[in-house]
Amino acid sequence: MAELTQLTLHETLDALARGTCSSEDVTRAYLDRIAAVDDRIGAFLHLDRDQALADARAADARRKAGQGGRLLGVPLAMKDVLNVKGQPCTCGSQILKGYVAPYDATAVARLRAEGAVIMGRLNMDEFAMGSSNENSSYHPVRNPYDLGRVPGGSSGGSAAAVAADEITASLGSDTGGSIRQPASFCGVVGVKPSYGRVSRYGLTAFASSLDQIGPFTKEVADAALLTEVMSGGDPLDSTSVPGPAPELLATMKQGIRGFRIGLPKEYFQGGMDAATEALVRAAVKQLEALGAEPVEISLPHTEYAIATYYIIATAEASANLARFDGVRYGNRIAGVDPIDMYEKTRSAGFGNEVKRRIILGTYVLSSGYYDAYYKKAQKVRALIRRDFDEAFKTCQAIVTPATPSAAFGFGEKTGDPLQMYLSDIFTVTTNLAGICGMSVPCGFAGGTLPVGLQILGPAFREDNMFRVAHAYEQATAWRGKRPPLAVDAGRTGA
Amino acid sequence: MDVNANAPASPEKIDVAYVAHLARISLAPGEQELFQQQLEHILDHVNKLNELDVSGIEPMAHAIPVKNCFREDVERPGLAHEAAMRNAPEERHGQFFVPRILE
Numbered sequence: 162m163a164e165l166t167q168l169t170l171h172e173t174l175d176a177l178a179r180g181t182c183s184s185e186d187v188t189r190a191y192l193d194r195i196a197a198v199d200d201r202i203g204a205f206l207h208l209d210r211d212q213a214l215a216d217a218r219a220a221d222a223r224r225k226a227g228q229g230g231r232l233l234g235v236p237l238a239m240k241d242v243l244n245v246k247g248q249p250c251t252c253g254s255q256i257l258k259g260y261v262a263p264y265d266a267t268a269v270a271r272l273r274a275e276g277a278v279i280m281g282r283l284n285m286d287e288f289a290m291g292s293s294n295e296n297s298s299y300h301p302v303r304n305p306y307d308l309g310r311v312p313g314g315s316s317g318g319s320a321a322a323v324a325a326d327e328i329t330a331s332l333g334s335d336t337g338g339s340i341r342q343p344a345s346f347c348g349v350v351g352v353k354p355s356y357g358r359v360s361r362y363g364l365t366a367f368a369s370s371l372d373q374i375g376p377f378t379k380e381v382a383d384a385a386l387l388t389e390v391m392s393g394g395d396p397l398d399s400t401s402v403p404g405p406a407p408e409l410l411a412t413m414k415q416g417i418r419g420f421r422i423g424l425p426k427e428y429f430q431g432g433m434d435a436a437t438e439a440l441v442r443a444a445v446k447q448l449e450a451l452g453a454e455p456v457e458i459s460l461p462h463t464e465y466a467i468a469t470y471y472i473i474a475t476a477e478a479s480a481n482l483a484r485f486d487g488v489r490y491g492n493r494i495a496g497v498d499p500i501d502m503y504e505k506t507r508s509a510g511f512g513n514e515v516k517r518r519i520i521l522g523t524y525v526l527s528s529g530y531y532d533a534y535y536k537k538a539q540k541v542r543a544l545i546r547r548d549f550d551e552a553f554k555t556c557q558a559i560v561t562p563a564t565p566s567a568a569f570g571f572g573e574k575t576g577d578p579l580q581m582y583l584s585d586i587f588t589v590t591t592n593l594a595g596i597c598g599m600s601v602p603c604g605f606a607g608g609t610l611p612v613g614l615q616i617l618g619p620a621f622r623e624d625n626m627f628r629v630a631h632a633y634e635q636a637t638a639w640r641g642k643r644p645p646l647a648v649d650a651g652r653t654g655a
Numbered sequence: 656m657d658v659n660a661n662a663p664a665s666p667e668k669i670d671v672a673y674v675a676h677l678a679r680i681s682l683a684p685g686e687q688e689l690f691q692q693q694l695e696h697i698l699d700h701v702n703k704l705n706e707l708d709v710s711g712i713e714p715m716a717h718a719i720p721v722k723n724c725f726r727e728d729v730e731r732p733g734l735a736h737e738a739a740m741r742n743a744p745e746e747r748h749g750q751f752f753v754p755r756i757l758e
Contacts, residue, residue, distance in 0.1 A: 263738040356718040370717050399724035400717070468701040479678060486679070489751055493744035498754050503679040516680055521694055523678040524669050537704050539714030544707070546715060579697050595718020620718070 165190035166326040167643070170235055170383035173329055177224070177234045184224075184234030188217035188278055191236050195281070195327045198646060203302045204312075204322035206241050206282045207249050213280035220276050230276025231390060237272060238281035238328040240319045242289055243374065244363040245269050245279050252365050253287040253297045253315075256491045256510025266363020267398065268332065268374045268391045275390050283331055284318030287512045288482065289339055289367045291315050292584050295575055296514045304346060305644040306610055310568040313343030316377070320347035323377045324611075325646055330378040330387060334364055336371045337470050338563075338588025341600040344377055345563035345613025348602045348642060350630070351377050352384045355620045356595035357402035359388075360395030368477035369400070371470075371592040380640050381601060381630045385409035388623060402621070412624045413631040418452030420629065423556035427463040428587060434566035436606035441562045444603040444614045444633065448560065451632050458552040458559065462544045463590060467582055469545065470589040472525050472538035479522030485510065517578060546594045549619070557625045559617040561587050563600040567610035587615060596620045601630045602639040611642075669694050 165187050168176065176182050192210050199205050213236065220234040239245055242252050244262035251257040265273065273279060286296035294302040294317025302317040304310040305325040312321040316333025320343035323331055333340045335353035344351025352375040359374045366372060376387035389410065394403035424445065429438070445455050487493030487506035494509050496502030511519070525534035552559065564587060574581040591598040597620065600613035614633065618626035634640050671691045675682050682690065736749065745752040 260742050263734055263741060357721065396726060400719065400721060402719055402721060462707075465704055465707060468703050471697065472701060472704075483679075487744055488753055490742035491744065496754060499756055500679065502754055504676075504681045507679055508681045511680070513686070516675075516682070516686075517690055517693065519678045519680060520671060520674050520690060521697065524674045524694075527674065527677065534701065534704075536714055537709060539716060540709035540712040541704055541707060543712050543715035544709070546718070577696075578693050579700055582697070593718075 166194045166329075168329060169379045170329045170386065171380070173235050174232070184217040184220040184236075184278060185214060187234065188213050188236045188280065191280075191328055198325055199327060201303060201308060201646065202305060202321050202325050202327065203300050204284055204318040204325065204327055205238070206251065206253070206284050206299055206318070208281045209248070213278060216278045216280070220278055223276060230274075231386065232272060233276030234278065235276070235330075236278040236280050236328060238283050238319070238322055238331045239269065239279060240316050240331070240333045241282045241285050242334055242365045243269055243332060244365070249282055250365065251282075252289070253285040253299060254510065254512070254515070255298045256485050256506070258492060260490055264363065266374075267360035267395045269363065271391050272387070281328065283316070283322055286315035286317070287515050288365070288478070289315040289334055289336055290478070290514050290518055292338070292342060292581050293569070293574065294318065294343070295571065296512060298512050301571065304568045305646045306348060307568065310570050310610070311346065313346035313564075313568065315339040317343050319377045320344050320349055320351065323347070323349045323379060324644055326643065330376055330383055332374055332376055332387075334367070334372055334374050335592065336367050337474060337592050338585045340375045340377065341563045341588050341598055341613065341615055342585065344600040345615070346568040346611065348611030348639075348644070349377050349379060350381055350384045350599065350601050351375065351613075352388055352599040353591060353597060354388055354392065354623060355597040356592070357400055358597070358621065358623070359391045360398040360401040362395055362397035366481040368474040369481060370477060371474060373592075381413065381627065381634045382410060384599065385413055385627050385631075407621070407623050409623060409627045413627040415628055416452065417448065417629055417632045420453040420558065421556040422448055422453045422455050422629065423458035423552050423559040424455055425460045425463065425552070425559060425561060426457050427460050428561045432565055432586070433562060434606070437562050437564070437566055437612050440604040440606065440612045441560070441614060445560060447633060447636055448629065451636055453629070456556055458556060460545075460548040460552060460590065462541065462548050463586075465541050466545060466590045466593065467586060469538045469541045470585070470593060471521070471582055472534050473542060473593070475518045475522030476526050476535050477522070479519045479526060482515070482519055514578070542593050545590055549590070549594045549596055553619040557618075558629045560629070561615045561617070563587060563613035563615040567606040567612050591617055594620075597623050597626055599626055599630055601634055602642065603633075603637070604639060669698060
């Protein structure tokens, strides 16, 4: 049998069900793996070994007592933006250093209800603002495929931990690509469900009309399972859409014969790295071989997406982050009066990117500029949504690269925030439109750096997206690929 | 405070120091100049939206047509007082302690 830490979530469940290992064995194996490699990766911000083992033993007792659970005994790790009762939740920020969550996010509670062992806090760009994880106020995350390159962001820790076999699956959040982009850079599966599919209760808000929680996994079926478990209406989030969870595991194996796959011509007009384009074109050929029909579509407002996104996202962030003022939680720097205290607290507690975005968001909402920026962006957002509505009249899913290139190096884009923002071009439209999207591995640029194929489905048609992803994954050899790091530190030696 | 009264004279350029104060952030001198330049650069890109005619388009605030979600007006359990206070930076007599607001 392969090492426990190399198993997919489904393989882990099988092993637990057969009794070939216990949850405690699996959890201990991950704790040992983290101890062995995370000084190189930097994916974890916090880990409570004793609590994780105690929770694992509780899961084993639950199994022994004949109780079930779709995730019974499987350890999972959370991006540091999701509240888990009794665990720290810093959002990668100094302002929340020492904060301990008093309740579970709904998504977390649903995983727990199915028996998952929730362990470890994963590194991220501060308040989920960034595309490289270089904005973590604690330490950087390194890409397991090349330690000199970024893992992507903002859920960089969540992606890197799965890629480096430090956990079989994790959760992240995606406001403009923060799940799909790091999944692409780290060669794992990452899913952003449709807006409203997964409750945001307990997810520290960045941009409330764009944020969604989603999974990182080693295979498509695992992502389907976690999405099913987390989905469905929640009375604690009025933007979660009522109704049952989608049936993804049951439908994803139906194949894609006769599926029309949209290729947005605007995405393939320059600006894309040659190696990425070649891999995505090869993936399209593969989908064609599986019986799908590629069709050219147009998303004419794509060139306005970054501008629209960075107005709406920063506007919402400036309002959401007003709550970090040193009054009720987080760190406080004393001042002579409340305003002095707020300014000192926020200036010391927030990093540069967070400050930049709060200032930009405050500006676009301020008197005299609201109509010119914020309201205008909301109107362009409607046009971007309309583009997708039109496109999905002629296709069941859309395929694009997840990112314009494979992982870039540390410091390559930090000097110019706009360049960093522009690297989100293929992912932000999904959030603006509220549709669903995912990234699945589709090969390696230069033979070494992972590239992700982005698959988009209409709002609340995750089933379409998973059918394409599963068919593609089963027909290709990318599943099960692991970074050289895994071999170096593993039993086979270098 | 009347925001307009203190608004910068030029409507074109962002006044970073002024907006930062609105956002309750104070910037060090070097930081302020850096942000001024970076934000002007970002706003140059954002002004691309002016190419579009959006007359007659309804602004989209939200991706889903959900509004006014009501629940029964009945008591339900909430966070215990002690749990709510546990992360308080400064607490006195079971309450959040803040600097004096009124003279």
